[in-house]
Amino acid sequence: MNKQTAGIHHITSFVRDPQENVDFYSGVLGLRMVKKTINFDAPEVYHLYFGNEMGSPGTAMTFFPSPGSRIGQVGGGQVGYTSFAVPSGTFAFWEERLAKFGVETKKNERFGETFLQFKDPDGLQLEIVEREEGKASQWSFGGVSAEKAIKGFAGAQLYSVNPAKTMDTLTNVLGLTKVGEENGLVRFRSIGDIGNVIDINAEPMGWGAGGAGTVHHIAWRAKNDDDHKNWRVHVEQGGFHPTPIVDRQYFNALYFREQGGILFEIATDTPGFDNDEPFEHLGEKLQLPAWYEKHRQLIEDNLIPIEVRVLKEDR
Numbered sequence: 416m417n418k419q420t421a422g423i424h425h426i427t428s429f430v431r432d433p434q435e436n437v438d439f440y441s442g443v444l445g446l447r448m449v450k451k452t453i454n455f456d457a458p459e460v461y462h463l464y465f466g467n468e469m470g471s472p473g474t475a476m477t478f479f480p481s482p483g484s485r486i487g488q489v490g491g492g493q494v495g496y497t498s499f500a501v502p503s504g505t506f507a508f509w510e511e512r513l514a515k516f517g518v519e520t521k522k523n524e525r526f527g528e529t530f531l532q533f534k535d536p537d538g539l540q541l542e543i544v545e546r547e548e549g550k551a552s553q554w555s556f557g558g559v560s561a562e563k564a565i566k567g568f569a570g571a572q573l574y575s576v577n578p579a580k581t582m583d584t585l586t587n588v589l590g591l592t593k594v595g596e597e598n599g600l601v602r603f604r605s606i607g608d609i610g611n612v613i614d615i616n617a618e619p620m621g622w623g624a625g626g627a628g629t630v631h632h633i634a635w636r637a638k639n640d641d642d643h644k645n646w647r648v649h650v651e652q653g654g655f656h657p658t659p660i661v662d663r664q665y666f667n668a669l670y671f672r673e674q675g676g677i678l679f680e681i682a683t684d685t686p687g688f689d690n691d692e693p694f695e696h697l698g699e700k701l702q703l704p705a706w707y708e709k710h711r712q713l714i715e716d717n718l719i720p721i722e723v724r725v726l727k728e729d730r
């Protein structure tokens with residue numbers, strides 16, 4: 416079976432303060448909070464999803480905010496940089512915008528592109544790059560109009576402890592194509608037009624440590640439930656032991672750890688974030704899967720209230 420993922424579906428990270436998380440990703444970066452739910456495996460923790468107007472596959476940045484949790488160490492076995500695509504001609508806007516919010520940036524040139532690199536409040540490594548491809552976001556918020564908005568993921572930079580093995584998996588399991596090599600990095604592309612460019616270290620990196628400010632996992636796209644079942648067989652044939660298929664309410668998921676230490680997920684494009692609330696009201700109300708609904712009061716009492724708000728720099 417030959418399979419090719421369209422690219423990144425979502426990326427999930429650990430952070431500490433939920434309001435700080437909302438303020439940064441919605442208030443500063445202008446993403447729409449498309450879902451406010453809980454970690455289905457730990458209902459005392461929020462699971463917050465940010466993306467374009469729909470949180471379309473290839474745009475969904477998700478978080479488990481856990482106040483007081485320990486800070487991790489970015490390093491091998493993780494996604495090192497999460498890259499966002501912005502429309503051509505908006506680089507200077509983003510550079511000024513981040514400066515206005517006191518976010519330190521630096522420029523990184525690679526493969527003929529300029530990346531604006533910065534960190535979120537917990538130290539998560541992010542970058543912005545202009546890309547022609549990828550559908551424009553339809554979401555405007557605060558000081559970010561839809562014409563300048565983040566489209567979704569440009570891709571990611573993987574930090575592997577065994578890059579030869581990780582590259583094998585990218586090629587032979589996920590169906591990505593190697594397109595370049597430069598300054599200790601190897602570049603791969605997937606067939607989609609968003610979340611489609613993956614850079615990886617050519618030489619092994621030392622292990623990082625999980626915790627706030629680090630990525631927990633990166634998810635790759637499967638089309639639908641039937642395709643997802645085929646992906647599970649395909650991953651097994653690639654020599655991995657994927658988890659059973661899990662219902663994540665907005666997609667189905669399966670997980671496996673690749674040999675460079677990074678936790679990979681494969682997630683379906685369907686049904687999407689309007690599965691349990693209308694498009695107009697995405698992210699407004701705490702959504703719980705049916706099996707947690709009877710505990711709603713207790714769950715809500717344990718969560719710190721959060722709000723999506725325009726920050727003072729934009730008022």
Ligand code: ZN
Pocket residue numbers: 425427632634668680
């Ligand atoms: Zn996931």
